[in-house]
Amino acid sequence: MDKRFNLCLIGFGNASRAFCKILLDHHESVKKITGHDVRVTAIAARSKGSLIDKDGINLENVLSRIEKHQKIHETESTDLDTLSLIEQSGADVMIEMSSLSIKDGQPAISHIEKAFDLGMHVVTANKGPIAWKYKALKKIADDKNLQFLYETTVMDGTPVFNLVRFTLPGCRVKSFKGILNSTTNFVIEEMEKGNDYESAIKQAQLEGFAEADPTLDIDGWDAAAKTTALANVLLGGDLTPLDIDRTGIGHITATDVNNALKDNKKIKLICEGGFKNGQVVGKVSPQLVEQSTLFATIDATSSLVSITTDLMGEVIIIEKNPEIQQTGYGIYSDLLTLLNGLHN
Amino acid sequence: MDKRFNLCLIGFGNASRAFCKILLDHHESVKKITGHDVRVTAIAARSKGSLIDKDGINLENVLSRIEKHQKIHETESTDLDTLSLIEQSGADVMIEMSSLSIKDGQPAISHIEKAFDLGMHVVTANKGPIAWKYKALKKIADDKNLQFLYETTVMDGTPVFNLVRFTLPGCRVKSFKGILNSTTNFVIEEMEKGNDYESAIKQAQLEGFAEADPTLDIDGWDAAAKTTALANVLLGGDLTPLDIDRTGIGHITATDVNNALKDNKKIKLICEGGFKNGQVVGKVSPQLVEQSTLFATIDATSSLVSITTDLMGEVIIIEKNPEIQQTGYGIYSDLLTLLNGLHN
Numbered sequence: 285m286d287k288r289f290n291l292c293l294i295g296f297g298n299a300s301r302a303f304c305k306i307l308l309d310h311h312e313s314v315k316k317i318t319g320h321d322v323r324v325t326a327i328a329a330r331s332k333g334s335l336i337d338k339d340g341i342n343l344e345n346v347l348s349r350i351e352k353h354q355k356i357h358e359t360e361s362t363d364l365d366t367l368s369l370i371e372q373s374g375a376d377v378m379i380e381m382s383s384l385s386i387k388d389g390q391p392a393i394s395h396i397e398k399a400f401d402l403g404m405h406v407v408t409a410n411k412g413p414i415a416w417k418y419k420a421l422k423k424i425a426d427d428k429n430l431q432f433l434y435e436t437t438v439m440d441g442t443p444v445f446n447l448v449r450f451t452l453p454g455c456r457v458k459s460f461k462g463i464l465n466s467t468t469n470f471v472i473e474e475m476e477k478g479n480d481y482e483s484a485i486k487q488a489q490l491e492g493f494a495e496a497d498p499t500l501d502i503d504g505w506d507a508a509a510k511t512t513a514l515a516n517v518l519l520g521g522d523l524t525p526l527d528i529d530r531t532g533i534g535h536i537t538a539t540d541v542n543n544a545l546k547d548n549k550k551i552k553l554i555c556e557g558g559f560k561n562g563q564v565v566g567k568v569s570p571q572l573v574e575q576s577t578l579f580a581t582i583d584a585t586s587s588l589v590s591i592t593t594d595l596m597g598e599v600i601i602i603e604k605n606p607e608i609q610q611t612g613y614g615i616y617s618d619l620l621t622l623l624n625g626l627h628n
Numbered sequence: 629m630d631k632r633f634n635l636c637l638i639g640f641g642n643a644s645r646a647f648c649k650i651l652l653d654h655h656e657s658v659k660k661i662t663g664h665d666v667r668v669t670a671i672a673a674r675s676k677g678s679l680i681d682k683d684g685i686n687l688e689n690v691l692s693r694i695e696k697h698q699k700i701h702e703t704e705s706t707d708l709d710t711l712s713l714i715e716q717s718g719a720d721v722m723i724e725m726s727s728l729s730i731k732d733g734q735p736a737i738s739h740i741e742k743a744f745d746l747g748m749h750v751v752t753a754n755k756g757p758i759a760w761k762y763k764a765l766k767k768i769a770d771d772k773n774l775q776f777l778y779e780t781t782v783m784d785g786t787p788v789f790n791l792v793r794f795t796l797p798g799c800r801v802k803s804f805k806g807i808l809n810s811t812t813n814f815v816i817e818e819m820e821k822g823n824d825y826e827s828a829i830k831q832a833q834l835e836g837f838a839e840a841d842p843t844l845d846i847d848g849w850d851a852a853a854k855t856t857a858l859a860n861v862l863l864g865g866d867l868t869p870l871d872i873d874r875t876g877i878g879h880i881t882a883t884d885v886n887n888a889l890k891d892n893k894k895i896k897l898i899c900e901g902g903f904k905n906g907q908v909v910g911k912v913s914p915q916l917v918e919q920s921t922l923f924a925t926i927d928a929t930s931s932l933v934s935i936t937t938d939l940m941g942e943v944i945i946i947e948k949n950p951e952i953q954q955t956g957y958g959i960y961s962d963l964l965t966l967l968n969g970l971h972n
Contacts, residue, residue, distance in 0.1 A: 306939060310798065317798075441940045443795035450794035451787030453964035454654060454661075455957075578946070581922045590948070595650060595957045596785045600946035602922070604934075613799075613939045620797035 289320040289623065290338075292373035292404070294366060294395050295381030296329035298492070299409055299436075301350065302612025303379075304343045310616075318623040326373030328366050328382075329356045336362055338374055366391065370398050377431075377622060379615060380408040386505050386525070389416030396432075400424045407618040409611065411437035415509040415525050418516040431622050434517075436614030438464060438510045442603035444589050445517055446621065455593035457518040459558030462589035463582045464510045467494040467501035468533050468553040470584050472570075475541045476550070492608070493585055504532035504568045507555050511566040515557040518591070521564030529567040536570060544572055550580045633664040633967065634682075636717035636748070638710060638739050639725035640673035642836070643753055643780070645694065646956025647723075648687045654960075662967040670717030672710050672726075673700045680706055682718055710735065711742050719743075721775075721966060723959060724752040730849050730869070733760030740776075744768045751962040753955065755781035759853040759869050762860040775966050778861075780958030782808060782854045783931050786947035789861055790965065792935065799937035801862040803902030806933035807926045808854045811838040811845035812877050812897040814928050819885045820894065836952070837929055848876035848912045851899050855910040859901040862935070865908030873911040880914060888916055894924045 323340030333356040378399035389412030399406050414434050425432035474484035488494035508528040515521040549572045557566045573579040582588045590600040667684030677700040722743035733756030743750050758778050769776035818828035832838035852872040859865040893916045901910045917923040926932045934944040
């Protein structure tokens with residue numbers, strides 16, 4: 285007899301729907317491999333309404349309605365606020381995919397606290413809580429013997445946290461360095477091609493990876509949040525994005541980019557973390573890199589993290605031009621990691 | 629009460645000794661984390677003799693003797709052949725680190741079969757058995773509920789197999805592509821700098837990563853064995869190195885290398901695997917890559933594998949200029965993975 289395993293989805297944007305599509309395609313194989321009959325019993329879809337169905341929501345139906353720009357359900361949509369929806373979902377895991385509030389991590393943090401309070405495991409694709417309150421949330425999870433997973437927050441489905449956790453056992457991470465913000469990487473690359481800043485931003489927005497307000501990317505806030513997440517999890521820090529020594533790319537001109545090229549260099553927004561006088565520190569800054577080096581080849585929306593450890597030296601992982609499918613997969617991979625980690 | 633966990637080490641070369649040093653430094657932390665008191669109870673060190681001590685061999689002592697070019701033990705060295713040593717070791721895991729026989733994988737395969745026969749888990753740093761007999765050995769391990777680990781065989785301690793197994797759950801690997809042979813990569817790079825083939829080989833031998841007989845590297849056999857290992861494990865193949873479409877770099881001249889450079893290209897020995905008409909296939913061949921691309925930046929003894937999957941697209945992992953410590957760590961990481969996977 286397969287065990288029921290119920291999901292509560294907070295947020296029903298592109299990533300959440302990409303996850304649901306993977307879940308639909310793999311429901312039977314997940315059952316076969318993990319012994320769990322996974323169903324979505326609650327969805328909070330903001331302006332599109334919310335829905336609870338303890339027998340399992342018909343995802344095909346819901347995805348099709350959203351694609352037609354309809355409400356999530358014709359008649360049964362609920363008016364519950366998100367915290368009440370989590371409470372009434374009866375879910376085993378709450379998956380936090382609400383919009384990022386990069387300046388404080390809310391209301392995602394309160395969603396997670398509520399879920400833990402109710403004895404639910406948590407998967408978050410929202411980096412806010414990891415950047416703003418990782419240590420405290422992790423402590424609650426550990427105290428209650430609940431799983432807390434967040435692989436998607438830095439490189440979509442490309443493993444960074446799981447890379448260290450599962451494949452570098454016994455290693456202590458000493459530092460990391462990466463390129464982690466697509467918008468800035470893309471904008472600088474467009475400027476290298478002779479396109480101007482404004483049209484590059486517009487293109488990034490059209491392709492869906494830059495926000496309507498691009499300043500959070502351009503000013504380095506998104507990169508700082510990811511740097512904080514890596515510093516908190518991999519180095520045991522207790523930082524917030526405010527603690528990151530942050531410089532964006534807003535001041536960089538076409539002349540700067542061209543001068544770099546003439547000198548066989550490129551400008552990249554680099555995220556770094558490590559220890560200084562025993563304290564965990566993080567930095568985000570545009571840096572010149574030689575064109576013949578690895579970092580210079582990270583193009584468009586690709587990203588990279590180099591991790592330096594005590595026993596294994598330097599290991600580098602790269603995500604190659606991901607699309608929304610990769611974010612959906614990241615959440616799915618956390619779900620499988622969670623199911624594999626259940627001991628009952 | 630900590631459980632005793634005994635190791636039998638077959639081979640006591642550089643990698644084996646690097647592993648022992650890590651083990652010495654981390655004996656107490658391994659005990660604390662895994663609850664296992666890990667001891668080496670048998671070592672087969674070829675010309676340096678062999679040793680069995682069921683209470684646990686004094687590794688410090690043995691390492692110091694070998695560094696002084698002495699036999700492994702003054703008086704108690706045994707004359708047992710390797711198979712008898714495995715039998716009498718009373719070990720829980722046999723770690724296969726004997727010299728590679730790239731043309732048939734022996735005698736490492738018979739060591740592993742013996743260990744499984746005795747109910748031991750197996751870790752192999754020797755790629756021969758994975759390239760020549762993976763599928764059959766894996767079946768024996770599965771049938772007997774024993775663990776069979778081999779992370780070190782392709783990229784030292786950099787995770788390739790564990791990357792897929794633990795961090796890309798639910799993904800099916802469709803193909804891979806990599807740069808996996810240090811000697812050829814180094815030799816071509818030296819030729820790019822204007823150094824000749826002969827002196828490049830000598831330098832690689834001095835630095836310890838090229839064999840006394842470099843033809844196995846130059847002719848692509850080492851790369852073919854690694855390609856086979858990846859194809860067998862990640863794609864479910866049942867190939868041997870003879871099945872790989874193999875071209876080495878022996879025919880490449882300084883003129884070829886210079887012509888490539890003039891054209892903003894580099895020559896790299898590329899390993900590839902995938903499916904063709906439903907069959908698993910593998911190929912090793914020198915290829916031209918654009919200087920501005922990722923593959924061109926893999927310098928000296930660094931290596932790279934790009935893995936393309938159904939759900940997660942392309943993920944790339946890079947090992948940056950490893951030394952023997954990284955091979956030792958690979959074996960140590962397999963030991964920890966093994967201990968973490970024990971269910972009793």
